[in-house]
Amino acid sequence: MKIDRLCVAYYSPTHTSRAVARTVGDGFGISRREEHDLTTDRSDSPILVKDSVCIVAAPVYGGLLAPVAARRIARLRAENSVAVPVAVYGNRDYEDALVQLRDLLHGQGFTVLCGAAFVGEHSYSRPGMPIAEGRPDTQDLREAEAFGRQAYASLTRQLGIATPPPADARDFALTYDAPLEQLVSTPPMKGNVPYKTLGPSTPQAPVVGDLCYGCGECVDLCPTGAISLQDGRSTTDITRCTKCCACVKSCPVGARTFDTPYTAMLHERFSARREPETFI
Ligand SMILES: Cc1cc2nc3c(=O)[nH]c(=O)nc-3n(C[C@H](O)[C@H](O)[C@H](O)COP(=O)(O)O)c2cc1C
Ligand code: SF4
Ligand code: SF4
Known part of the structure; x- marks a missing residue:
């Protein structure tokens, strides 16, 4: 062998x-x-x-x-x-x-x-x-x-x-x-x-701002196929979104934002390396 x-x-x-x-x-x-x-x-x-x-x-x-x-x-x-x-x-x-x-x-x-x-x-x-x-x-x-x-x-x-x-x-x-x-x-x-067991999580997805020009990049890289283009802009199926933030981090013009109170909490409490x- x-x-x-x-x-x-x-x-x-x-x-x-x-x-x-x-x-x-x-x-x-x-x-x-x-x-x-x-x-x-x-x-x-x-x-x-x-x-x-x-x-x-x-x-x-x-x-x-x-x-x-x-x-x-x-x-x-x-x-x-x-x-x-x-x-x-x-x-x-x-x-x-x-x-x-x-x-x-x-x-x-x-x-x-x-x-x-x-x-x-x-x-x-x-x-x-x-x-x-x-x-x-x-x-x-x-x-x-x-x-x-x-x-x-x-x-x-x-x-x-x-x-x-x-x-x-x-x-x-x-x-x-x-x-x-x-x-x-x-x-x-x-x-x-x-x-551990997890409770149900609240559905949420990134918000698309006016900067979106419909290039389609986020459509291809979304792991769950949650994003599609409509009228020249990206739109998200919230039921499929896993909040992975791949689209937020890779949009070339920063058109997607994911706003959650966890960001500030994590920044404050888990900054020690x-x-x-x-x-x-
Ligand atoms: C929905 C969600 C839950 C997360 N939960 C945790 C967590 O419990 N603990 C932690 O340290 N990081 C957590 N993270 C952060 C990811 O584990 C971390 O950013 C990881 O590097 C992402 O991997 P990737 O770059 O391969 O996607 C979470 C991220 C997301 C999107
Ligand atoms: S990557 Fe950015 S600009 Fe391109 S479609 Fe997605 S949100 Fe719009
Ligand atoms: S956060 Fe992740 S799962 Fe949700 S729309 Fe963006 S790429 Fe898709």
């Missing part, structure tokens, strides 16, 4: 989970690599992940895995593969999201190698009201890469490979002769099982 490739999968409306996932992947140094961006891909078809190390990153919403992320990640089907769950949160807390992602990946057939929680700029962060603005920053990404390197070392050690092959060799393969679940153990991670946490 062998592992000979890297898979980087993420759900990432505002791109912080993507940045962390890619950099953890870099730390593994495996050159045969594939990427699955599950953010706007609304297909239901299964994605086979075979003979791989798979980094899976997703944002934390309300201390849990973002619900759309959970649905999209459930498309991954593992065959002889290990997973590295990574929860990315906006400097408040990740609560049960990491263990939820760990359990989801286990249920999809992965052997979970290790896990981590990293900080990304909060979806609600605004100019003048920053919450973890600009994160993951250089220091976070350095730690993400180091985590990937440590995880690779842990994997080769647990597979009993005394001299791991050079990571970027064309014929790179880690070979071993027992099922992965017998060789690789999952370390304890922070979070509660059963997971939190650091990445890794579980190897």
Whole structure:
């Protein structure tokens, strides 16, 4: 049996989970690599992940895995593969999201190698009201890469490979002769099982201002297809909006705003820098 490739999968409306996932992947140094961006891909078809190390990153919403992320990640089907769950949160807390992602990946057939929680700029962060603005920053990404390197070392050690092959060799393969679940153990991670429960949330969506000129960019990048164009302007189906703020952050003219009292509360209470946490 062998592992000979890297898979980087993420759900990432505002791109912080993507940045962390890619950099953890870099730390593994495996050159045969594939990427699955599950953010706007609304297909239901299964994605086979075979003979791989798979980094899976997703944002934390309300201390849990973002619900759309959970649905999209459930498309991954593992065959002889290990997973590295990574929860990315906006400097408040990740609560049960990491263990939820760990359990989801286990249920999809992965052997979970290790896990981590990293900080990304909060979806609600605004100019003048920053919450973890600009994160993951250089220091976070350095730690993400180091985590990937440590995880690779842990994997080769647990597979009993005394001299791991050079990571970027064309014929790179880690070979071993027992099922992965017998060789690789999952370390304890922070979070509660059963997971916390959330009350119903109030439907809300960004407001479109006069600056909108109907370019359609936000229509394509909305993860849930909540945006359409009408009379040369974008409009939002509030029932589909997940408040991810991808449209707010990427509109070229700043025509969309998401106004919530949480922004000021988070800015005031969660400005102290939190650091990445890794579980190897
Ligand atoms: C609806 C919603 C709920 C959120 N809940 C939390 C939370 O409970 N704790 C936290 O620290 N950040 C929370 N965040 C912030 C995101 O986890 C954070 O911005 C993350 O970096 C976004 O990932 P992405 O860039 O991959 O979309 C929330 C964001 C949204 C939109
Ligand atoms: S990206 Fe901005 S300008 Fe373009 S359609 Fe959306 S809201 Fe309008
Ligand atoms: S409309 Fe809602 S779900 Fe769509 S990108 Fe904007 S905030 Fe996200």
